[in-house]
Amino acid sequence: MQSVQRLVLLGTGLISGSFALALKRARLVKHVVGVGRNIENLERALELGVIDEFSTDAATAVIGADLVLLGTPVGQMGRLMQQIAPNLSPDCVVTDGGSTKQDVCALFCEYLPKQLATCIPGHPIAGSDLSGASAAQFGLYEGRRVVLTPLSQNNAAALEWVRQLWRACGAEVFEMDAAQHDGIFSAVSHAPHLLSFAYMNAVLDRYNADQCLDFAASGFRDFTRIAGSHPDMWRDIALANRDSVLVDLKANAAQLNHLIGLIETCDANALTEYIQRASLARIEWGKPKKGSI
Amino acid sequence: MQSVQRLVLLGTGLISGSFALALKRARLVKHVVGVGRNIENLERALELGVIDEFSTDAATAVIGADLVLLGTPVGQMGRLMQQIAPNLSPDCVVTDGGSTKQDVCALFCEYLPKQLATCIPGHPIAGSDLSGASAAQFGLYEGRRVVLTPLSQNNAAALEWVRQLWRACGAEVFEMDAAQHDGIFSAVSHAPHLLSFAYMNAVLDRYNADQCLDFAASGFRDFTRIAGSHPDMWRDIALANRDSVLVDLKANAAQLNHLIGLIETCDANALTEYIQRASLARIEWGKPKKGSI
Numbered sequence: 001m002q003s004v005q006r007l008v009l010l011g012t013g014l015i016s017g018s019f020a021l022a023l024k025r026a027r028l029v030k031h032v033v034g035v036g037r038n039i040e041n042l043e044r045a046l047e048l049g050v051i052d053e054f055s056t057d058a059a060t061a062v063i064g065a066d067l068v069l070l071g072t073p074v075g076q077m078g079r080l081m082q083q084i085a086p087n088l089s090p091d092c093v094v095t096d097g098g099s100t101k102q103d104v105c106a107l108f109c110e111y112l113p114k115q116l117a118t119c120i121p122g123h124p125i126a127g128s129d130l131s132g133a134s135a136a137q138f139g140l141y142e143g144r145r146v147v148l149t150p151l152s153q154n155n156a157a158a159l160e161w162v163r164q165l166w167r168a169c170g171a172e173v174f175e176m177d178a179a180q181h182d183g184i185f186s187a188v189s190h191a192p193h194l195l196s197f198a199y200m201n202a203v204l205d206r207y208n209a210d211q212c213l214d215f216a217a218s219g220f221r222d223f224t225r226i227a228g229s230h231p232d233m234w235r236d237i238a239l240a241n242r243d244s245v246l247v248d249l250k251a252n253a254a255q256l257n258h259l260i261g262l263i264e265t266c267d268a269n270a271l272t273e274y275i276q277r278a279s280l281a282r283i284e285w286g287k288p289k290k291g292s293i
Numbered sequence: 294m295q296s297v298q299r300l301v302l303l304g305t306g307l308i309s310g311s312f313a314l315a316l317k318r319a320r321l322v323k324h325v326v327g328v329g330r331n332i333e334n335l336e337r338a339l340e341l342g343v344i345d346e347f348s349t350d351a352a353t354a355v356i357g358a359d360l361v362l363l364g365t366p367v368g369q370m371g372r373l374m375q376q377i378a379p380n381l382s383p384d385c386v387v388t389d390g391g392s393t394k395q396d397v398c399a400l401f402c403e404y405l406p407k408q409l410a411t412c413i414p415g416h417p418i419a420g421s422d423l424s425g426a427s428a429a430q431f432g433l434y435e436g437r438r439v440v441l442t443p444l445s446q447n448n449a450a451a452l453e454w455v456r457q458l459w460r461a462c463g464a465e466v467f468e469m470d471a472a473q474h475d476g477i478f479s480a481v482s483h484a485p486h487l488l489s490f491a492y493m494n495a496v497l498d499r500y501n502a503d504q505c506l507d508f509a510a511s512g513f514r515d516f517t518r519i520a521g522s523h524p525d526m527w528r529d530i531a532l533a534n535r536d537s538v539l540v541d542l543k544a545n546a547a548q549l550n551h552l553i554g555l556i557e558t559c560d561a562n563a564l565t566e567y568i569q570r571a572s573l574a575r576i577e578w579g580k581p582k583k584g585s586i
Contacts, residue, residue: 125510145508187496188509192516194556198548199488200571203480205544213578215438216481217418221579222515223485228575231568238556238564249553251498255491256546263487263531263539271531275524278493282521285506286514 001164004029008065009051010058010080012036015097015124016071017050017136022169024049025138034133035061045133059083062092067165070096074103075236081111088115093158095120099185099233101149101178103240108151116153120162121178123147123185124171142170149178186244190237194245195252196227197234294457297322301358302344303351303373305329308390308417309364310343310429315462317342318431327426328354338426352376355385360458363389367396368529374404381408386451388413392478392526394442394471396533401444409446413455414471416440416478417464435463442471479537483530487538488545489520490527 004023009016012034023029034051035058036042042054055061062068062084070077077096088094094115098104101121108119125145146166150159163173176184203212238245262271297316302309305327316322327344328351329335335347348354355361355377363370370389381387387408391397394414401412418438439459443452456466469477496505531538555564 125508145510147508184501184505184508187499187505188513191495192492192512194552195488195492195549196516197568197571198552199485199545200575201567202484202541202544202548204570204574205548206480208477212477212480213574215418215440215477216578217438219485219519220481222518223489224575224578225515226512227571228579229568229572231565231572234568235561235565239559239561242556242559246553246556248495249549249556251495252492253546253549253553255495255498256488256542256549259487259491260539260542260546263535263542266532266535268528268532272524272528274494275490275522275527277497278490278520279522279524281497281506282493282517285509285517286521 001028001168002161003027004067004165006031006033006065006067008033008035008058008061008068010035010061010068010070010084011072011076012042012045012051012054012133013071014132014135014137014140015126016069017045017133018126018138018140019069019071019097019124019169020050021136021138022141023165026168028165028168033061033065041133045136048134048136050133050136059087063087064089065092068092068094070094070098070104073230073233073236074098074100074240075232077104078107078111081107085112085115088112090115091118093118093120093161095122095162097122097124098240099123099189099237100240101147101181105149105151105178116151117155118158119151120154120159121149121151122162122166123149123181124166139170141166144171145174146171147174147176147181149176149181182241182244186241186248190241190245191248191252193226193229193234194238194249196224200224200227294321294461295454296320297360297458299324299326299358299360301326301328301351301354301361303328303354303361303363303377304365304369305335305338305344305347305426306364307425307428307430307433308419309362310338310426311419311431311433312362312364312390312417312462313343314429314431315434316458319461321458321461326354326358329426334426338429341427341429343426343429352380356380357382358385361385361387363387363391363397366523366526366529367391367393367533368525370397371400371404374400378405378408381405383408384411386411386413386454388415388455390415390417391533392416392482392530393533394440394474398442398444398471409444410448411451412444413447413452414442414444415455415459416442416474417459432463434459437464438467439464440467440469440474442469442474475534475537479534479541483534483538484541484545486519486522486527487531487542489517493517493520 007029020032032051034054045051104121300322313325325344327338327347338344397414
């Protein structure tokens, strides 16, 4: 398969850095340019061999690139697309690692209208509460899933190339409609993150918050791990996938009110059934199966 | 220190079985009797050396006991206390491992009014989504916390003995008022479990639930681990600690409505601050500190 000559990472962090490392190991990339605003982070990425060169200027960095990966929070992608638009070679493939896809599709259409044949929206499912280039790792995508949400304008060869590159990173590649993607990930990723933030704020608002946190144990630890996630990234996701997220948060508010009602009325049987439904489904989900991490 | 001659476990599972194993390793118990309803589980406990003898009759098992540990869900404790009351020797110490304490204190007062000097309510903080005697393990309490909520009638020597036995299991022992205990654990344990059940039910109610669960990854895994917990145990906790739990669930409903408002109005700055507050607090909590697991 065709290897990448000049890979430009717009945003040099966990997602983009791990992609570069995996391609390097597969000997499928010749030169990697990391773009970012945080010089310390870029120097660290260079030192770790994640990138071969860095730049703080996206527009000049993409000159001569055959593959560009947008690896920033979604809120920064529009501006970056605008900056690089004049300098992209017509056959340069542009892809992204954003957690929401309808908005990224819309940004591609708005800012790179002449490039749509080779703009391939993608979402590698390898979230982590870690961030920054120093979190990048070989093998992050091993056994993980990547969802591509192709545009109708996409060129089949460009799409196939992106598919093959992700497979070379060890990922299983899926394709679906961007709206379908956003609904699914709102339900199983965006909503839990937001619920976890809300829960942490509820604890912090208690008069005895410090004492509560002092006695918090393993249940709390796991339930709130995702509450330690990056504020800018998750603000962007909440706003970018606003419609789906609101549907799920409202469904959760309704569930919570229903549960409050069962406890208020001491309806022991209904409460048992309610918990049992959740518990059985979670136990079933946790059984080993293909493709889940 | 004084060792236990005849320890009776009313309910033979993770909590009580691990207590017995730890005391055996410390050579602080002579004979352990496991009581339960599930013969298979009791046979397994005997086979694993967690107990030395088993019985399905609590009333006769406690004859001659110097220590009784109630290790069942809280909802079964009243009935058990009633059964054992006539056969307890006056100096037998009775303690429990229940996750709620105001209700257990009330049960002691109701069913063992003549024994209150030696009824020591306790809560070992070593929750797990696992259950049954086969989950019992040496060292479960190593570095964990145990909270005792003494009754005003407690005899100082009995309280000190229970304190020492838990310390011999490797635990750090705290004392507090039962109401204070229930407020703290509602906030950091009971509420997150109930929120996790509610979230799972919200996902299950989606038209594309199977597809959502198929794409769920590590964030979902950790957020919902506690949703796999035991329905009877958690129904009992929700009802036993009803007042505190309702306060926390309503506080979470209010947080959720506030968050929905921020997303509906696209208030990016307030949303960033909201997430940041949660994120910073969770990161701070996760830093290594004494006594938390």
